[in-house]
Amino acid sequence: xxxxxxxxxxxxxxxxxxxxxxxxxxxxxxxxxxxxxxxxxxxxxxxxxxxxxxxxxxxxxxxxxxxxxxxxxxxxxxxxxxxxxxxxxxxxxxxxxxxxxxxxxxxxxxxxxxxxxxxxxxxxxxxxxxxxxxxxxxxxxxxxxxxxxxxxxxxxxxxxxxxxxxxxxxxxxxxxxxxxxxxxxxxxxxxxxxxxxxxxxxxxxxxxxxxxxxxxxxxxxxxxxxxxxxxxxxxxxxxxxxxxxxxxxxxxxxxxxxxxxxxxxxxxxxxxxxxxxxxxxxxxxxxxxxxxxxxxxxxxxxxxxxxxxxxxxxxxxxx
Amino acid sequence: xxxxxxxxxxxxxxxxxxxxxxxxxxxxxxxxxxxxxxxxxxxxxxxxxxxxxxxxxxxxxxxxxxxxxxxxxxxxxxxxxxxxxxxxxxxxxxxxxxxxxxxxxxxxxxxxxxxxxxxxxxxxxxxxxxxxxxxxxxxxxxxxxxxxxxxxxxxxxxxxxxxxxxxxxxxxxxxxxxxxxxxxxxxxxxxxxxxxxxxxxxxxxxxxxxxxxxxxxxxxxxxxxxxxxxxxxxxxxxxxxxxxxxxxxxxxxxxxxxxxxxxxxxxxxxxxxxxxxxxxxxxxxxxxxxxxxxxxxxxxxxxxxxxxxxxxxxxxxxxxxxxxxxxxxxxxxxxxxxxxxxxxxxxxxxxxxxxxxxxxxxxxxxxxxxxxxxxxxxxxxxxxxxxxxxxxxxxxxxxxxxxxxxxxxxxx
Numbered sequence: 001x002x003x004x005x006x007x008x009x010x011x012x013x014x015x016x017x018x019x020x021x022x023x024x025x026x027x028x029x030x031x032x033x034x035x036x037x038x039x040x041x042x043x044x045x046x047x048x049x050x051x052x053x054x055x056x057x058x059x060x061x062x063x064x065x066x067x068x069x070x071x072x073x074x075x076x077x078x079x080x081x082x083x084x085x086x087x088x089x090x091x092x093x094x095x096x097x098x099x100x101x102x103x104x105x106x107x108x109x110x111x112x113x114x115x116x117x118x119x120x121x122x123x124x125x126x127x128x129x130x131x132x133x134x135x136x137x138x139x140x141x142x143x144x145x146x147x148x149x150x151x152x153x154x155x156x157x158x159x160x161x162x163x164x165x166x167x168x169x170x171x172x173x174x175x176x177x178x179x180x181x182x183x184x185x186x187x188x189x190x191x192x193x194x195x196x197x198x199x200x201x202x203x204x205x206x207x208x209x210x211x212x213x214x215x216x217x218x219x220x221x222x223x224x225x226x227x228x229x230x231x232x233x234x235x236x237x238x239x240x241x242x243x244x245x246x247x248x249x250x251x252x253x254x255x256x257x258x259x260x261x262x263x264x265x266x267x268x269x270x271x272x273x274x275x276x277x278x279x280x281x282x283x284x285x286x287x288x289x290x291x292x293x294x295x296x297x298x299x300x301x302x303x304x305x306x307x308x309x310x311x312x313x314x315x316x317x318x319x
Numbered sequence: 320x321x322x323x324x325x326x327x328x329x330x331x332x333x334x335x336x337x338x339x340x341x342x343x344x345x346x347x348x349x350x351x352x353x354x355x356x357x358x359x360x361x362x363x364x365x366x367x368x369x370x371x372x373x374x375x376x377x378x379x380x381x382x383x384x385x386x387x388x389x390x391x392x393x394x395x396x397x398x399x400x401x402x403x404x405x406x407x408x409x410x411x412x413x414x415x416x417x418x419x420x421x422x423x424x425x426x427x428x429x430x431x432x433x434x435x436x437x438x439x440x441x442x443x444x445x446x447x448x449x450x451x452x453x454x455x456x457x458x459x460x461x462x463x464x465x466x467x468x469x470x471x472x473x474x475x476x477x478x479x480x481x482x483x484x485x486x487x488x489x490x491x492x493x494x495x496x497x498x499x500x501x502x503x504x505x506x507x508x509x510x511x512x513x514x515x516x517x518x519x520x521x522x523x524x525x526x527x528x529x530x531x532x533x534x535x536x537x538x539x540x541x542x543x544x545x546x547x548x549x550x551x552x553x554x555x556x557x558x559x560x561x562x563x564x565x566x567x568x569x570x571x572x573x574x575x576x577x578x579x580x581x582x583x584x585x586x587x588x589x590x591x592x593x594x595x596x597x598x599x600x601x602x603x604x605x606x607x608x609x610x611x612x613x614x615x616x617x618x619x620x621x622x623x624x625x626x627x628x629x630x631x632x633x634x635x636x637x638x639x640x641x642x643x644x645x646x647x648x649x650x651x652x653x654x655x656x657x658x659x660x661x662x663x664x665x666x667x668x669x670x671x672x673x674x675x676x677x678x679x680x681x682x683x684x685x686x687x688x689x690x691x692x693x694x695x696x697x698x699x700x701x702x703x704x705x706x707x708x709x710x711x712x713x714x715x716x717x718x719x720x721x722x723x724x725x726x727x728x729x730x731x
Contacts, residue, residue, distance in 0.1 A: 001683075001684065001695075001713055001716065001717075003684060003695075004683060004684060004716075042694075047685045051685070068685065070681065070685075070686070070687040070688075071687075072687030072688070072689055072690070073678075073681070073687050073688050073689075104685065104686075104687070105687050105690075108687075193694065194694065197694070197695065197698045198698065200698070200702065200709075201698040201701045201702050204701065204702040204705045204706035204709050205705050205706070206705070206706060217698075217701050220700075220701045220704075221697035221698050221700065221701050236600065238594045238603060239594050239595070242594065254692070254693070255689065258689055258693065290611070290615060293615070293618065294618050294621075294622070295611070295614050295615050295618050296614050296617075296618075299590060299610060299611055299614045300611050300614065302590070302607055302611075303604075303607040303608055303610065303611035305607075306600075306603050306604040306606075306607035306608070307604050307607075307608075309600045309603060309604065310600045310601055310603070310604040312600070313600035313601075314600075
């Protein structure tokens with residue numbers, strides 16, 4: 001897949017996030033890395049930066065010195081107590097005296113696990129350094145934050161994304177039109193992973209990529225748009241919105257928590273009065289909490305949709 | 320083509336005419352045949368067989384089919400007739416001695432023997448035992464439980480033949496045969512559901528099938544799924560009506576006592592029907608909110624295993640929903656079957672496959688499984704549908720099996 005094929009291998013290959021890269025390079029030079037937090041929106045190069053750092057530090061066989069854990073998949077306290085500890089406690093062979101543990105989506109770790117992690121980080125800092133990757137550093141508990149060097153990743157500038165698109169198209173021998181590029185930029189919103197995924201999907205149709213091609217593949221790829229479901233509800237069609245919801249959970253296997261978090265992401269992008277955005281965020285928060293407590297996904301999410309119906313109705317009446 | 324024939328119970332219409340047509344119980348059928356054939360060489364040691372087994376598995380049907388096969392005249396008594404010593408003697412005594420001398424061969428059948436009572440049928444069992452001992456014609460006894468202490472003496476003079484519950488697949492095959500004859504295009508899942516629910520009782524399965532499928536050209540899983548094990552449609556409709564259109568809070572609450580309806584099932588019905596009855600946006604939001612709260616208490620019941628919390632579930636899902644709306648927006652709307660019951664739309668195997676796929680994508684693309692499903696899988700689907708060369712490369716790189724590739728490429 002192109003996301004991997006064109007993922008930079010070394011820090012030198014990373015053309016953007018210059019400030020971050022130069023700090024990371026200085027770590028390589030001194031052969032010392034502090035615990036780090038890489039925070040920032042999706043698709044801005046956090047994981048890539050961590051992998052490149054490891055590559056430059058350890059050389060081609062860097063995989064032997066690192067461990068990559070995804071906290072969303074393995075977020076319990078037991079993982080920290082067992083897997084992480086086992087990895088962290090032994091010293092690696094070679095020039096560099098520590099290993100690196102990359103903890104992706106660390107903001108999805110439970111608080112208990114984070115507390116356990118804090119101790120582990122301290123105790124084994126001789127033999128292991130941690131890179132925590134998160135969308136929001138705010139979800140990482142304070143004691144961990146204070147032990148880490150913070151790095152803030154930001155969306156890539158437009159020009160650099162365009163450059164990347166052109167570079168890939170050239171290498172892959174794909175013809176892309178200006179309006180095709182524009183369409184990709186608009187949909188991917190600065191997320192480079194999404195950009196490249198859309199690009200490859202569009203290229204798979206085997207014809208020059210214009211905006212029509214882009215919109216059609218994106219439409220086909222996202223039949224389960226959460227946003228669409230929300231708009232149905234706002235327009236007053238609760239029954240259609242609920243059917244959409246069923247489709248999301250049953251056919252596409254999305255969990256209730258996935259959906260409510262996507263709903264929350266969309267709330268502030270909706271074309272509704274600010275007062276309602278806040279109200280809806282509040283409701284989303286309550287639903288999220290209930291789902292974590294183990295309530296029934298569909299029932300709780302439907303109640304949220306009914307609130308959207310109510311919101312749409314009131315907004316129409318100018319309330 | 321839907322059949323428009325007058326209402327004939329299918330259980331009668333498709334009654335087996337020959338023993339070989341009786342569904343299942345092959346061994347029992349073989350034993351019956353063996354025993355009846357042994358009469359050709361004079362009365363065998365056991366003059367009677369005692370057929371026993373649960374309801375609806377074809378005991379009586381087998382005997383009737385047998386008589387039909389061999390062109391025998393059946394002399395039958397069931398629970399609807401008196402079976403005192405006198406009555407039994409009058410009914411079967413002579414027949415058991417002289418029956419086979421002239422004309423048709425005779426077969427004496429005592430059906431529903433469990434129904435024989437000590438007082439009203441005084442002396443009946445003893446007389447039946449006498450007949451069994453000395454009969455010159457074959458005697459067949461039928462009951463659910465041959466091991467009832469009342470039958471101890473009688474049993475010793477009989478060859479016991481057990482009818483077992485009919486297997487699900489045999490019930491299904493039978494239902495499929497009926498559907499074919501009725502011109503109904505039935506989903507396998509629908510027949511499976513009916514068969515499962517029947518618990519090996521062919522009679523009830525056929526009756527259910529008729530209730531659900533008569534005059535239909537097509538029978539889908541959705542058509543049958545609303546039949547919970549215990550609940551009946553009419554009962555549920557009444558309860559729903561009482562809840563949605565209750566006069567006041569306590570009225571709505573009492574609805575729940577009106578019928579033996581499973582609470583989780585009723586919850587689904589209410590959930591399904593709210594938007595069809597409550598259309599005002601404020602009221603809809605209120606009603607759904609009530610139900611969502613009921614759901615939380617439901618969860619608490621499970622969590623604490625303290626069933627006293629159930630009272631709050633009931634309060635919120637009945638009175639809570641009833642009072643959340645003014646009933647102004649209602650016209651007459653029929654109630655709908657809950658859709659959520661058909662949860663099976665993504666099967667366990669499918670779920671396992673999906674999670675393995677997302678794990679493999681996640682591993683290679685440095686993503687969590689849930690992000691892989693959300694952010695990569697949708698694009699892979701389009702690629703797999705449009706570009707074979709790219710698909711092969713990606714599948715090899717991600718280490719996807721053919722089954723996985725096929726699953727991903729599937730049009731959703």
